[in-house]
Amino acid sequence: MFAGALGALVAVSLAHEAVYAVGPVAQEIFRQPAEDVPEWLPVPNPTKSFWIDSPDANPLASEGSSGSLTTDADVCIIGSGMTGISTAYHLSELLADSSNDPLSAVVLEARDFCSGATGRNGGHLTPRAFMKFSTYAELYGEHEALSSLAIEHHTSNGIVNIVKSAGLELAVDLVEGGHVDVFFDEESEIEARADYKAAHDAGADLQDVQWMDKEDMLSKFGTANSGVRISAHNLWPLKFVSGIYNITKLKRGKLSLHLHTRTPVTSMSALDSQPAGLHSRRWNLTTPRGSVACSYVVHATNAYAGHLLPHMRGSKGIVPTRGQIIAIRANASADELTKVSWSGNPGTEYWFPRPLNATEGEKPLVILGGGRVHAPGHERFVIDDSTVSPVVGEFLRGFLPDVFPGKFDKAREPEMEWTGIMGYTSQGDPFVGPVGEDYDGQYISAGFTGHGMPRAFACGEAVAQMIVANLTGQTWTAPAWLPQRYLTWNRP
Ligand SMILES: Cc1cc2nc3c(=O)[nH]c(=O)nc-3n(C[C@H](O)[C@H](O)[C@H](O)COP(=O)(O)OP(=O)(O)OC[C@H]3O[C@@H](n4cnc5c(N)ncnc54)[C@H](O)[C@@H]3O)c2cc1C
Ligand SMILES: *[C@@H]1O[C@H](CO)[C@@H](O)[C@H](O)[C@H]1NC(C)=O
Numbered sequence: 001m002f003a004g005a006l007g008a009l010v011a012v013s014l015a016h017e018a019v020y021a022v023g024p025v026a027q028e029i030f031r032q033p034a035e036d037v038p039e040w041l042p043v044p045n046p047t048k049s050f051w052i053d054s055p056d057a058n059p060l061a062s063e064g065s066s067g068s069l070t071t072d073a074d075v076c077i078i079g080s081g082m083t084g085i086s087t088a089y090h091l092s093e094l095l096a097d098s099s100n101d102p103l104s105a106v107v108l109e110a111r112d113f114c115s116g117a118t119g120r121n122g123g124h125l126t127p128r129a130f131m132k133f134s135t136y137a138e139l140y141g142e143h144e145a146l147s148s149l150a151i152e153h154h155t156s157n158g159i160v161n162i163v164k165s166a167g168l169e170l171a172v173d174l175v176e177g178g179h180v181d182v183f184f185d186e187e188s189e190i191e192a193r194a195d196y197k198a199a200h201d202a203g204a205d206l207q208d209v210q211w212m213d214k215e216d217m218l219s220k221f222g223t224a225n226s227g228v229r230i231s232a233h234n235l236w237p238l239k240f241v242s243g244i245y246n247i248t249k250l251k252r253g254k255l256s257l258h259l260h261t262r263t264p265v266t267s268m269s270a271l272d273s274q275p276a277g278l279h280s281r282r283w284n285l286t287t288p289r290g291s292v293a294c295s296y297v298v299h300a301t302n303a304y305a306g307h308l309l310p311h312m313r314g315s316k317g318i319v320p321t322r323g324q325i326i327a328i329r330a331n332a333s334a335d336e337l338t339k340v341s342w343s344g345n346p347g348t349e350y351w352f353p354r355p356l357n358a359t360e361g362e363k364p365l366v367i368l369g370g371g372r373v374h375a376p377g378h379e380r381f382v383i384d385d386s387t388v389s390p391v392v393g394e395f396l397r398g399f400l401p402d403v404f405p406g407k408f409d410k411a412r413e414p415e416m417e418w419t420g421i422m423g424y425t426s427q428g429d430p431f432v433g434p435v436g437e438d439y440d441g442q443y444i445s446a447g448f449t450g451h452g453m454p455r456a457f458a459c460g461e462a463v464a465q466m467i468v469a470n471l472t473g474q475t476w477t478a479p480a481w482l483p484q485r486y487l488t489w490n491r492p
């Protein structure tokens with residue numbers, strides 16, 4: 001079923017920029033040879049993002065970057081984004097409920113804490129309600145189409161529940177503002193309505209979906225296009241990841257956690273075989289600061305996975321793809337802008353106003369991303385987030401003034417502009433599970449194709465479950481919310 005679906009990919013309608021409406025990606029984007037990317041590690045001196053570079057936003061930035069390196073751990077997690085820290089968090093949670101011996105884990109991060117896609121993204125936590133349902137049902141069957149929605153709700157609910165039970169709502173700027181998709185052309189709306197009907201017929205929960213005509217949209221939001229509103233949140237992703245790192249670190253439980261930022265893993269090799277079992281250190285990770293011996297390795301490196309796993313480079317693996325964002329001051333009040341988050345022509349451009357602790361008259365800052373398709377090559381195979389694309393930047397500057405006449409000033413320059421690297425896969429889905437033969441004890445959770453906020457946290461959870469099952473000699477059973485086609489062993 002999974003292999004057969006590949007041939008059909010070319011025929012379906014395609015999502016070009018997937019922050020929200022994911023789906024299979026046009027095959028022509030993978031024609032470029034992987035050799036065009038000379039170096040698959042994060043570059044130094046990335047552009048400054050609102051989430052990372054606002055004052056005091058990243059107290060963990062250089063954590064563990066000096067002093068002695070942890071040279072030995074049961075579990076080595078490479079990457080400190082949403083996926084890597086979720087894996088650590090869930091390992092700690094799973095072990096707390098078990099009779100296992102305590103474990104040690106180390107997170108190795110090439111740059112500053114959470115300075116990859118998670119620290120540079122659009123901030124939307126938008127679980128799909130029904131978009132692309134027909135595409136998934138056609139390719140993989142109704143059951144998979146439903147689990148594709150289920151994982152996004154499982155993730156979003158999980159994140160929101162943790163934030164609320166830890167009292168972190170203000171610390172992470174959690175906003176329950178809903179999400180509106182604007183339709184700039186009739187075909188998009190027709191497609192969305194067909195997806196809605198298919199999801200409805202399959203039994204998806206669509207209670208919160210609200211269709212809005214042009215008049216309604218004009219009076220509520222000031223844009224003369226139709227749209228559809230669903231439930232959604234937005235938050236400060238880096239602060240959420242810091243929050244769950246803090247919880248995991250401080251918990252006096254069965255996982256001792258260490259973090260080393262500014263410590264790229266440049267290569268890895270197998271250690272001489274030792275007796276099988278948990279404490280057998282199978283892998284040697286090399287960093288400029290020394291090497292680390294590990295029993296389990298988790299690749300939470302998203303766009304950069306190909307550096308340590310060469311078979312992940314290119315069309316069957318993960319293609320680094322650069323996204324760009326501006327932070328632009330609106331010419332309207334917070335009340336006028338509302339707290340809704342948006343995407344236009346589902347998923348292509350995406351934006352929301354920053355929640356404001358509004359001093360009287362202050363105008364919100366709007367975080368807007370997209371426009372990638374206007375750049376030559378659509379920014380595919382671009383791994384350099386130390387620069388921005390002028391073409392994309394120009395497009396983004398003109399976008400909001402056109403959509404919301406009078407609410408933005410065309411002449412105003414953005415206060416910040418940055419890029420980040422997404423990890424695209426041809427299927428549009430992440431790889432989750434064991435890396436495969438010759439990589440005993442290694443797992444991957446990567447390739448979120450620009451739509452990671454409502455998926456990465458749960459995929460980290462799945463990998464943590466697999467590791468705990470493996471070390472206790474149990475068979476891992478997939479949770480109902482995990483699409484089967486994400487699993488590494490089901491990939492074509
Ligand atoms: C511009 C942009 C906008 C986006 N907007 C949204 C959005 O609004 N909503 C949404 O759902 N998704 C969005 N996404 C996607 C989302 O941000 C990602 O899917 C998600 O953050 C992936 O998390 P991650 O932890 O897997 O990867 P990352 O956050 O990229 O983490 C990987 C980490 O691994 C580190 N690393 C890589 N290689 C090595 C190595 N060899 N050694 C040590 N460390 C290494 C990197 O430095 C990085 O910190 C956007 C992405 C971008 C770039
Ligand atoms: C995490 O801990 C650091 C260091 O103690 C602290 O500065 C930061 O505010 C905490 N972050 C969150 C989101 O709780």
Ligand SMILES: *[C@@H]1O[C@H](CO)[C@@H](O)[C@H](O)[C@H]1NC(C)=O
Pocket residue numbers: 269271284285286291
């Ligand atoms: C780990 O790899 C490094 C660099 O490749 C090497 O110098 C070191 O000896 C290795 N460690 C072990 C224990 O094999």
Ligand SMILES: *[C@@H]1O[C@H](CO)[C@@H](O)[C@H](O)[C@H]1NC(C)=O
Pocket residue numbers: 170356357
């Ligand atoms: C706004 O600021 C006040 C005072 O600093 C603080 O108590 C309150 O929690 C803030 N509200 C939000 C939503 O940040």
Ligand SMILES: *[C@@H]1O[C@H](CO)[C@@H](O)[C@H](O)[C@H]1NC(C)=O
Pocket residue numbers: 331332405406407408409410
């Ligand atoms: C900005 O807002 C003011 C006050 O509402 C309005 O008079 C002005 O025309 C707006 N500017 C632009 C460029 O839309």
Ligand SMILES: *[C@@H]1O[C@H](CO)[C@@H](O)[C@H](O)[C@H]1NC(C)=O
Pocket residue numbers: 276277278434440441442470471
């Ligand atoms: C699970 O554990 C066994 C025994 O330690 C090991 O041989 C096997 O390779 C592990 N599986 C994975 C996927 O790591």
